[in-house]
Amino acid sequence: MPHLNLEYSDNLSELNVDLLLLRLNHALVGSGQFADEADIKSRAQAFAKYRVGTAPGERAFAHVRLAILSGRSEQVKQQLSGSLLAVLQEAIPANAGLDVQLCVEVLDIDREPYAKLRLPAE
Amino acid sequence: MPHLNLEYSDNLSELNVDLLLLRLNHALVGSGQFADEADIKSRAQAFAKYRVGTAPGERAFAHVRLAILSGRSEQVKQQLSGSLLAVLQEAIPANAGLDVQLCVEVLDIDREPYAKLRLPAE
Amino acid sequence: MPHLNLEYSDNLSELNVDLLLLRLNHALVGSGQFADEADIKSRAQAFAKYRVGTAPGERAFAHVRLAILSGRSEQVKQQLSGSLLAVLQEAIPANAGLDVQLCVEVLDIDREPYAKLRLPAE
Numbered sequence: 001m002p003h004l005n006l007e008y009s010d011n012l013s014e015l016n017v018d019l020l021l022l023r024l025n026h027a028l029v030g031s032g033q034f035a036d037e038a039d040i041k042s043r044a045q046a047f048a049k050y051r052v053g054t055a056p057g058e059r060a061f062a063h064v065r066l067a068i069l070s071g072r073s074e075q076v077k078q079q080l081s082g083s084l085l086a087v088l089q090e091a092i093p094a095n096a097g098l099d100v101q102l103c104v105e106v107l108d109i110d111r112e113p114y115a116k117l118r119l120p121a122e
Numbered sequence: 123m124p125h126l127n128l129e130y131s132d133n134l135s136e137l138n139v140d141l142l143l144l145r146l147n148h149a150l151v152g153s154g155q156f157a158d159e160a161d162i163k164s165r166a167q168a169f170a171k172y173r174v175g176t177a178p179g180e181r182a183f184a185h186v187r188l189a190i191l192s193g194r195s196e197q198v199k200q201q202l203s204g205s206l207l208a209v210l211q212e213a214i215p216a217n218a219g220l221d222v223q224l225c226v227e228v229l230d231i232d233r234e235p236y237a238k239l240r241l242p243a244e
Numbered sequence: 245m246p247h248l249n250l251e252y253s254d255n256l257s258e259l260n261v262d263l264l265l266l267r268l269n270h271a272l273v274g275s276g277q278f279a280d281e282a283d284i285k286s287r288a289q290a291f292a293k294y295r296v297g298t299a300p301g302e303r304a305f306a307h308v309r310l311a312i313l314s315g316r317s318e319q320v321k322q323q324l325s326g327s328l329l330a331v332l333q334e335a336i337p338a339n340a341g342l343d344v345q346l347c348v349e350v351l352d353i354d355r356e357p358y359a360k361l362r363l364p365a366e
Contacts, residue, residue, distance in 0.1 A: 001347075003307060007127075007165065021295035029298055036297075041305045041345065043251065043294040050165040051143035053158075054151055058243070061163045063125060067349075077235035085237040094241040101163065103123070105189075106235040113321035113350040115329040119338040121302070129249075129287065172287040173265035175280075176273055180365070183285045185247060199357035207359040216363040223285065225245075227311075228357040 001069045001109060001116070002034060004042035008062040009050045012092060012100070015062075017044045020091045024064065027083045033068075033076060052101070061101045062088055070108035077106040123191045123231060123238070124156060126164035130184040131172045134214060134222070139166045142213045146186065149205045155190075155198060174223070181221045184210055192230035199228040245313045245353060245360070246278060248286035252306040253294045256336060256344070259306075261288045264335045268308065271327045277312075277320060296345070305345045306332055314352035321350040
């Protein structure tokens with residue numbers, strides 16, 4: 001915890017994904033909500049098969065899903081989504097030929113049945 | 123919003139994914155629940171690594187996860203899942219050698235912390 | 245129902261994914277919670293793009309998300325996550341050079357709008 005999934009359409013071909021993931025993680029660390037930076041597990045997936053809406057025209061999306069243990073306030077969640085959206089916006093500038101949507105969702109992981117184990121490097 | 127993820131086993135090798143995504147989006151537009159067709163962001167992923175159950179025998183699945191902003195009634199959600207399942211069923215006919223499962227799930231996105239930005243094509 | 249998604253960083257290069265999925269499914273069957281073994285639909289995805297935390301150093305993760313129809317008790321969910329974590333742990337031993345995190349999350353699928361169809365092999 002937390003888990004972050006970045007999903008995006010692969011027509012965002014100039015995206016520096018490694019850098020974006022690092023910046024998203026820094027934004028999460030900077031929020032002060034997570035005790036150990038190593039807890040933040042982020043991953044990204046480009047989709048070759050996608051469809052935005054039904055009208056013709058080139059469209060793109062990038063969607064961040066942040067899953068955190070239940071119990072945080074709406075205000076904290078809004079701060080988290082706002083700071084992640086700002087990182088997305090910086091990484092994905094407006095593009096002359098492309099209609100781009102950026103979204104950030106925050107969801108709870110049910111705390112009780114969450115099970116975890118860490119195997120440190122020896 | 124809404125976000126649609128189609129996940130399927132890659133032994134559904136004859137699936138026309140582009141057409142299926144377009145039809146799923148048309149079904150969502152046709153529901154009348156979404157003001158702007160461009161809001162519908164659908165993507166598909168084929169899985170090469172999957173396992174249905176524990177018994178031997180060739181099995182397949184296609185699973186649609188529709189995530190919508192919280193606040194809609196159970197009845198509206200059931201109509202949405204029913205219409206998406208009908209689209210799946212039309213796209214994936216019964217197959218002589220394959221035991222196929224089709225599923226549609228509707229889940230809420232917490233409305234408060236959802237953040238979004240649209241960068242229109244210039 | 246149930247749906248299981250295994251996500252892992254692709255630096256777990258020696259992982260036998262097919263065997264792991266089968267063992268996870270056997271653990272679910274063994275829980276006695278699911279009437280038909282064929283209902284268990286598990287899939288795995290390796291991520292080439294991931295970032296654990298912000299500090300340098302090689303890190304890895306494997307994350308199981310189990311989605312089940314709503315209505316089961318916290319106790320049942322904890323038993324499920326515990327048994328899945330045990331399977332993960334057996335499949336992914338401590339690795340001299342790698343800091344590995346194993347996680348299991350259990351979440352509810354809203355029962356009312358869930359739609360399903362099975363097309364048996366003929």
